[in-house]
Amino acid sequence: MKTSEAPAESAVAVEQSIRMYRRMLTIRRFDEEVNELYTRALMPGLAHMYLGEEAVAVGICEALRPDDYITSTHRGHGHCLAKGARPDLMFAELLGKEVGYCRGKGGSMHIADPSTGNLGANAIVGGSAGIATGAAFSAKRLGTHQVSVCFFGEGALGQGLLYEEMNLAELWKLPVIYACENNLYNEYTHYSETTAGDILARPAAFGMHAESVDGQDVRAVHAAAKRLVDRAREGNDPAFLLCNTYRYRGHHVGDLNRDYRSRQEEQRWMTERDPIKTFADWLIEQGLADSARLKQIDSEVKSEIEAAVQFALAASFPSADQTKQDVYA
Amino acid sequence: MPKAGPEAGVVETTVRELTFAEAVREALAEEMRRDPRVFVLGEDVAEAGTPFKVLSGLVEEFGTERVIDTPISEAGFTGLAVGAAMTGLRPVVDIMFGDFVTLTMDQMVNQAAKVHYMSGGKWKVPMVLRTTLGAGRRSAAQHSQSLHAWFSHIPGLKVVLPSTPYDAKGLLKTAIRDENPVVFFEDKMTYKSKGPVPSGEYTIPFGVADVKREGSDITLVATSSMVQVALGAAALLEEVGISAEVIDPRTTWPLDERTLVESAKKTSRVIVVDEGYGRYGVAAELASVIAEGAFYNLDAPVKRLGAMQVPIPFSPPLEDATVPTDRSVFDLARELCGRS
Numbered sequence: 001m002k003t004s005e006a007p008a009e010s011a012v013a014v015e016q017s018i019r020m021y022r023r024m025l026t027i028r029r030f031d032e033e034v035n036e037l038y039t040r041a042l043m044p045g046l047a048h049m050y051l052g053e054e055a056v057a058v059g060i061c062e063a064l065r066p067d068d069y070i071t072s073t074h075r076g077h078g079h080c081l082a083k084g085a086r087p088d089l090m091f092a093e094l095l096g097k098e099v100g101y102c103r104g105k106g107g108s109m110h111i112a113d114p115s116t117g118n119l120g121a122n123a124i125v126g127g128s129a130g131i132a133t134g135a136a137f138s139a140k141r142l143g144t145h146q147v148s149v150c151f152f153g154e155g156a157l158g159q160g161l162l163y164e165e166m167n168l169a170e171l172w173k174l175p176v177i178y179a180c181e182n183n184l185y186n187e188y189t190h191y192s193e194t195t196a197g198d199i200l201a202r203p204a205a206f207g208m209h210a211e212s213v214d215g216q217d218v219r220a221v222h223a224a225a226k227r228l229v230d231r232a233r234e235g236n237d238p239a240f241l242l243c244n245t246y247r248y249r250g251h252h253v254g255d256l257n258r259d260y261r262s263r264q265e266e267q268r269w270m271t272e273r274d275p276i277k278t279f280a281d282w283l284i285e286q287g288l289a290d291s292a293r294l295k296q297i298d299s300e301v302k303s304e305i306e307a308a309v310q311f312a313l314a315a316s317f318p319s320a321d322q323t324k325q326d327v328y329a
Numbered sequence: 330m331p332k333a334g335p336e337a338g339v340v341e342t343t344v345r346e347l348t349f350a351e352a353v354r355e356a357l358a359e360e361m362r363r364d365p366r367v368f369v370l371g372e373d374v375a376e377a378g379t380p381f382k383v384l385s386g387l388v389e390e391f392g393t394e395r396v397i398d399t400p401i402s403e404a405g406f407t408g409l410a411v412g413a414a415m416t417g418l419r420p421v422v423d424i425m426f427g428d429f430v431t432l433t434m435d436q437m438v439n440q441a442a443k444v445h446y447m448s449g450g451k452w453k454v455p456m457v458l459r460t461t462l463g464a465g466r467r468s469a470a471q472h473s474q475s476l477h478a479w480f481s482h483i484p485g486l487k488v489v490l491p492s493t494p495y496d497a498k499g500l501l502k503t504a505i506r507d508e509n510p511v512v513f514f515e516d517k518m519t520y521k522s523k524g525p526v527p528s529g530e531y532t533i534p535f536g537v538a539d540v541k542r543e544g545s546d547i548t549l550v551a552t553s554s555m556v557q558v559a560l561g562a563a564a565l566l567e568e569v570g571i572s573a574e575v576i577d578p579r580t581t582w583p584l585d586e587r588t589l590v591e592s593a594k595k596t597s598r599v600i601v602v603d604e605g606y607g608r609y610g611v612a613a614e615l616a617s618v619i620a621e622g623a624f625y626n627l628d629a630p631v632k633r634l635g636a637m638q639v640p641i642p643f644s645p646p647l648e649d650a651t652v653p654t655d656r657s658v659f660d661l662a663r664e665l666c667g668r669s
Contacts, residue, residue, distance in 0.1 A: 069416065103449030112448035119415060120448055124439050130408015131440065137409055138416035141368075141394075148412075161435070164405025171400070326450035327484050329508035 014288050020062055020218050021283060022297050024054040024276050027078045029305040030087055034077065034094065034108075038253040042313065044096050047108040050078035052248035055275035056181050057082035059221025060149060060241070063229045069117045069135040069148040071128035074109045075247075076121030079151050084116040087305055091312035098318040105318075105326065117146075126152055126159030129178070133165040136176035140236055147232045148176045155186035157195055157202070166240070170206045175232035177225070178203070178240045181215065183247040188260045203240035215245030216273040219282070246273070342529035350383045350520040352494035353459075356501035357384070357421065359530070361391055364419060367505055370397040370406050371423025380425060381461070381520050403432035407458065411441045411510075414456035419505060424460035427514065428474045433458070441510035442485030457504045461517040462490075463554045463604055464652050470640035473648070475553075475604040478611045480512040481581040487511045487535060488581045492556035494524040496579055499533030506532070516554035516604075536583030540592070544574035547598040547662050550589055550615055551577060555602040555634075561655030562662060571666050581611055589615065590622030597628040598665050602653050607635030629665045634658060 031051050037043040050057065053075075061070070061082035072079035080090060085101065093100025094108050101111050112120035119135060122128035132150030139146035156162055157180070169176050186194050203210040209231070213224040221243060228239040246269040250258050258266075283289040347355065361367045369387065371379070375398045378385030388396040399406040403424055410420035424430055430437070441454045462475035481488045487509055491497035497515065504511040541556055542563050551559035556577045563573035576592050578585055593599045599619050603612040612633040620631045637651040 071412075101449065102447060102451070105449050106447040110447045112444075112452055114451050119412065120444065120452065122440075124435060127435060127439060130405065130410075130436055131412035131415065134409040134412020134414070134420075135416045137413045138418050141413075142417055161404050161408060164400070164402035165408060167400060167402065168405055168409055326446045328487075329445050329450070329453040329455075 016062065017283060017288050018297070020058050020222065021276070021279055021289075021294070022301060023058045023082055024218060024279065025298060025301045026087065026305070027054045027057065027081050028276060029301050030081060030090070031077055033305055033309055035249070035253050037094070037309070043094055045107060046252040046254055047077070047094060048075040048252045049249045050075055052269065052275070053181060053183055053215065053245045054078055055218035055221050055279070056179070056215045056243040056245055057151070059218045060177075060179055060225040062222050063225035064117070064147065064149065067117055067144075068146050069119055069132065069139070071119045071132040071148075071150050072111070072121035073128070073151055073153060074121065074123045074125070075153065076109065076111060076151070080111045080113070080118055080121065083118050085111060085113055085118065087308035088311040091308050092315050095312045095315070096317060097312055097315035098322070099315050103318055103322065103326075126156035126162045128152070129156070129162045129165040133169050133174060133176050136169065136174035136238070137172070139175055140173075145233055146175070147229050149179055150176060151179050151181065153186075154180055154182040154184075154191045154195065154199070156180075157199065158186070163202070166203060166206050166208060166238070169238040170208045173236040174238055175236050176238045177228050177232060178238070180240065180242045181245055182242060183245050185247060185251070185260070187251045188255070190260065199242055200240070208238055208240050210240040210242070212242035212244060215243035216275045216278065218275055218279050342527055344525045344527045346523045347494045347526040348521050348523050349494045349497055349515070350381065352498040352526050353383050353501060353515060354385070354387060355526070356498040356505075358387060358390065360502055360505040361395060364505075366417065366419045367421065368395040368397065368418065369421045369423060370399050370410065372399055372401055372425055374398060374423050379423060381517060383515075383520060384423070403429050404436055407433040408436040408440065410456050411436055411444070411454055414454045414510075415444065415452050420456045421505060422456065422458045424458060426472045427460045427462045427476050428471050430458075430460055430476055430479070434479070437480065437486065437510065437512070438483050442483045445509070446485060453508050454510045455508045457501075457511045457513055459513045459515065462514045463516040463518050464636065464641045464648055465518045467643060467645060467648065469643040473641035475514075475636065477512070477514045477553075477581060478605045478609070478614075481611055481614070485510065487583065489513045489535065490553040490579065490581060491515065492519070492541075492551075492553050492577050492579070494522070494526050496533060496539065496577075498526055499531050500535070500579060503532045503535060507535070514553060518554060519557075533579070535580045536585050538576050538578045538585035538588040540574065540588070541577050542573065542575040544572040544596065546572045546596055547600070547666055548574045548576060548592040548596045549600050549602060549658065549662065550619070551575060551602040552581070552604070552611060554604050555653060558653055558655055558658055559602050562658035565655060565659040566662055569663065569668060571662065571668060573662060578615065581614075584618070586618050586622060589619050593619045593623035593631070594626040597626055599627070599631045600634055600658060600661055600665065601631065602634045602658055604652060605635055606638055607633040608638055610635055632661060632665060634661060
């Protein structure tokens with residue numbers, strides 16, 4: 001392990017795999033806890049859980065530098081955590097506390113954090129496409145070699161803004177990746193009822209490089225993202241990455257009946273294609289980690305999330321005089 | 330001559346007569362020379378210099394890297410500007426006709442205006458959206474509106490309405506240096522009108538109204554295209570012995586409430602003239618501010634004069650009937666002063 005290069009590389013690979021595993025698990029436990037907070041009436045408002053989609057955010061963000069940019073969505077906890085956000089400050093924001101990422105002014109759908117390149121989660125479907133593309137414009141203009149990733153769900157495919165931005169990105173060769181998470185449902189409607197033609201034909205029409213990937217396979221997502229991010233960074237080539245995934249829970253924490261789909265369908269995704277379980281099996285099979293190590297990680301993550309929730313619950317609300325602060329810079 | 334005021338401290342050099350369009354262009358050119366982060370983007374802004382020729386010559390000096398022709402995608406390039414502003418640049422977006430701002434509304438209202446607040450003050454959006462307002466070009470209902478009230482309604486945005494070349498230059502320079510999203514409305518019928526502009530460096534702060542004419546019997550608060558109308562009315566009023574004061578707020582937000590209220594207290598009668606629709610509009614808001622602030626000093630209700638509540642029609646006699654004129658302001662002022 002000390003001298004030859006190959007083992008050193010593999011040590012890096014192991015470290016990376018463990019990091020991805022831990023991050024996926026952190027997102028899983030985070031959003032399970034979000035549901036718990038909602039159920040116990042401890043969280044104001046609603047939240048949209050990322051459960052089931054963890055491999056997409058983690059696979060893509062693992063391919064990014066800390067100073068690369070992302071824009072996120074209303075279902076954004078996973079993106080923010082994958083890009084490096086701290087669970088305690090995330091929970092604090094979800095609970096409307098002053099120490100939260102946005103000092104309690106944004107909440108679940110608007111986590112933003114310059115220190116991790118997070119330009120902000122956005123509650124207008126497709127609404128962040130301009131911001132992500134503009135960040136890529138700045139990166140190219142300023143020569144910073146940063147890449148920008150625009151996360152959006154397949155519901156955003158119905159928004160014209162997305163296509164205006166993709167046209168600009170390809171026309172001006174901007175280092176931006178449009179990461180489409182197809183979790184099959186535009187809120188309560190199956191995407192096949194809202195989406196004409198072939199999704200990948202849309203970026204193709206702009207001459208944009210486009211790929212699709214199994215969004216439940218974090219290794220596949222990471223490999224594809226790495227390729228596209230490197231292309232963007234080196235050659236200012238934008239790309240479109242379609243990640244096929246599944247939303248385990250309802251549109252938001254309060255969407256309990258889910259009459260628009262079957263319990264069998266949900267069970268099939270959860271048992272046969274769970275991104276965390278699949279990856280854990282692979283880690284063990286490859287000898288990269290044993291079950292004891294994974295259990296230890298599980299327990300560490302559990303403790304971290306518990307502590308984060310306690311921190312957020314104990315934190316203070318902002319004082320009323322802060323209502324008028326930060327309207328203008 | 331520009332008058333002394335908060336913008337004094339001007340290095341009084343030579344004063345030239347510039348058109349409104351030249352003043353706008355000069356402000357942009359100076360700011361682009363001063364700050365390499367500033368760039369312009371919009372439809373036909375480069376070689377064409379916009380259909381109004383406001384930006385003619387800019388691309389020759391700064392190149393197509395900084396004066397950028399875009400596709401006809403108002404939402405797209407406005408959204409791109411929001412992101413670019415957040416990440417280290419200072420975009421100046423050109424929206425050719427004010428009517429087209431409707432296409433940018435999500436990016437301006439839900440994104441640009443909210444980013445700073447929603448992020449707890451962590452991100453900021455130093456961008457300018459320049460656009461036009463005003464009827465009178467025989468362009469019908471989709472090229473003639475004055476939609477500045479829409480933006481004035483939204484916390485997080487600043488809204489600027491220059492009425493003279495001097496104000497246009499000084500206010501645009503301030504807008505470009507501001508750390509917030511600023512919407513800058515230019516009256517497209519005013520582009521060729523001339524006025525004195527000093528050659529030296531100056532800026533005009535936001536939230537400072539300008540007294541365009543002093544008077545004692547009635548206050549005419551007027552914005553943008555309506556300032557000349559109010560001054561025209563004031564000249565007519567003088568002939569019948571009524572002394573009208575004309576006040577131009579110059580920015581609808583921030584708003585110099587004090588100057589409006591003080592003038593109202595002095596004259597006791599006020600008409601607000603604004604080319605947007607009066608109902609639920611800028612005129613309505615300014616009238617309300619004055620009524621609240623000067624109620625006990627008023628001798629008559631504060632009146633609003635705005636565009637007629639119809640889509641702006643094409644046919645000249647119809648279009649001309651929709652916008653306040655020197656004569657309509659004069660008539661209302663005389664009535665308000667009990668001299669009709």
